[in-house]
Amino acid sequence: MGVCEVCGNKYDKTFEVRLAGDSAAHTFDSFECAIHALAPTCDHCGVRIVGHGLEAKGGVFCCAHCAEQMGISSLQDRTQESVQ
Known part of the structure; x- marks a missing residue:
């Protein structure tokens, strides 16, 4: 039974995530815990x-x-295309 590295929950359905260039596996019991630990901010x-x-x-x-807000004005969230 695996143990989540974020919340410490012992769970029979844990999963492992390996980041590129990192040989160590991270073990989580939920995507919520994986996001908390690994998602950039x-x-x-x-x-x-x-x-x-x-x-x-x-x-x-x-x-x-x-x-x-950080002085980078060249980025766009989406482009606007004319719709007919």
Whole structure:
């Protein structure tokens, strides 16, 4: 029976996650605990980035607004295309 490295729960359905370049496996009992431990945080607001996020000038951001607040104006959350 595995033990979650975040909450310490002993659970028969734990899973392991290996990050690229890291030989050690992380053991979790839920995706919630895995996100808490491994998801990057926005350099501006600190929210956990569960999706793709945005990267620029060595920073990681949850959205273009947060990147702009840190002086990076070249990013967009989405593009606008004309719809007919």
